Amino acid sequence: MFGTSDERRILWQHMREPVLTAFALLVMLGINVALGATLPFPHVWVVELLVAAVMVATILLFSMEVRHEPPLVKLFAGIGFFWVGILFTMTLVDYLSRA
Amino acid sequence: MSAGATDGAVGVKLVSHFATVEQQKRAAVLGMWAWLLTELLLFAGLFLTALILRLLHPEAIQEAARHLKFWIGAVNTVVLIGSSLTMSGAIQLSRLGWQRGMVRFMLATAALGTLFLLLKGYEYYADYQEHMMPFLSDRPYELKDSPPSRLFVNLYYVATSLHGLHLLTGITILLVMTWQAGRPGFLSRHQNRIEIFGLYWHFIDLIWILAFPTLYVLNR
Numbered sequence: 001m002f003g004t005s006d007e008r009r010i011l012w013q014h015m016r017e018p019v020l021t022a023f024a025l026l027v028m029l030g031i032n033v034a035l036g037a038t039l040p041f042p043h044v045w046v047v048e049l050l051v052a053a054v055m056v057a058t059i060l061l062f063s064m065e066v067r068h069e070p071p072l073v074k075l076f077a078g079i080g081f082f083w084v085g086i087l088f089t090m091t092l093v094d095y096l097s098r099a
Numbered sequence: 100m101s102a103g104a105t106d107g108a109v110g111v112k113l114v115s116h117f118a119t120v121e122q123q124k125r126a127a128v129l130g131m132w133a134w135l136l137t138e139l140l141l142f143a144g145l146f147l148t149a150l151i152l153r154l155l156h157p158e159a160i161q162e163a164a165r166h167l168k169f170w171i172g173a174v175n176t177v178v179l180i181g182s183s184l185t186m187s188g189a190i191q192l193s194r195l196g197w198q199r200g201m202v203r204f205m206l207a208t209a210a211l212g213t214l215f216l217l218l219k220g221y222e223y224y225a226d227y228q229e230h231m232m233p234f235l236s237d238r239p240y241e242l243k244d245s246p247p248s249r250l251f252v253n254l255y256y257v258a259t260s261l262h263g264l265h266l267l268t269g270i271t272i273l274l275v276m277t278w279q280a281g282r283p284g285f286l287s288r289h290q291n292r293i294e295i296f297g298l299y300w301h302f303i304d305l306i307w308i309l310a311f312p313t314l315y316v317l318n319r
Contacts, residue, residue, distance in 0.1 A: 010195065011191075011192075011200075014191040014192075014194070014195065015187075015188060015191060018184055018187035018188060018191065019184065021184075021187070022180055022181070022183065022184040022187075025180045025183075025308075026177065026180055029173070029176050029177065029180065032311075032312055032316055033173045033316075035316070036169065036312075036315065036316035036317075036319050037169070037319075039319060045317045048312050048316050048317055049312065049317070051312075052308060052309060052311075052312040052313075055308045056305055056308055056309065059183070059301055059304060059305045059308065060305070063183050063187060063301040063304070064297075064298055064301045064302070064305075069128065070125060072125075072129065073125075073128055073129055073132055076129060076132050076133070076136070077132055077136070080132070080135075080136035080139055080140075081139070083140070084139060084140065084143045087140075087143060087144075087147065088143070088147055088150075091147055091151065092147075092150065092151075092154075095151055095154050095155070096154065
């Protein structure tokens, strides 16, 4: 498919970041699966949510390439997730703080 | 054989209502993000409801979650991460103008998306066998003495089938686009379609990355 060494070199130059991103996502998934399967400590859900959040940030920044977008798109994407953050925080603070 | 047997110019054809190609490309990206964020809010409401159910009825939700196919969910996450990689490959090759390689990566992406749906279908079938479909009136629900678990399981089906619908839509669009992208000159006129569709595909992956821990992992 990619016959010449030049083509393979160019391909690797362009695919290096997507491959590393996929590898990082698989490692983080492995951590979450291991934690979910073994439940090693009582509040393991905090770590699981943090790992999921890092996975989402990885997809946004590297797979969806938000970091290369113009400021307006960065602002737009950031506000969207920030809004969801407000939604989750305010709702969960209510439920978690009930007697 | 060269990866780009039909190599040619890469670009975007300017349409009349834009002043420049750059403006046209940026408007397309911003428009796609506007739509993706409405989708994010839709799914966020479902995931938040699942978390609240978990807080209010921990035992019932854990009991229901024990019936979910944790390992199929994990394998499906690997499949979607793989499909994101092949989609990124298609985008990279479209930028290089390597049309044939790009088409192959697009087909691989569609194949992985289809594999996800097949595994999900098997999971639903196993749930059916275990009487874990509370919305079926003619099939007694396994946890019938636990109303909160019924809520959670129904929510699980709403969230995962909605995600599956998005994936099915994505596969259909991808196959049509692959058919178009195989034609000579596609990349010289419509390269940014690959980029815009890539945003959608990665977003489907992102939603599943949130769905898997919210539904399968946290409730164990």
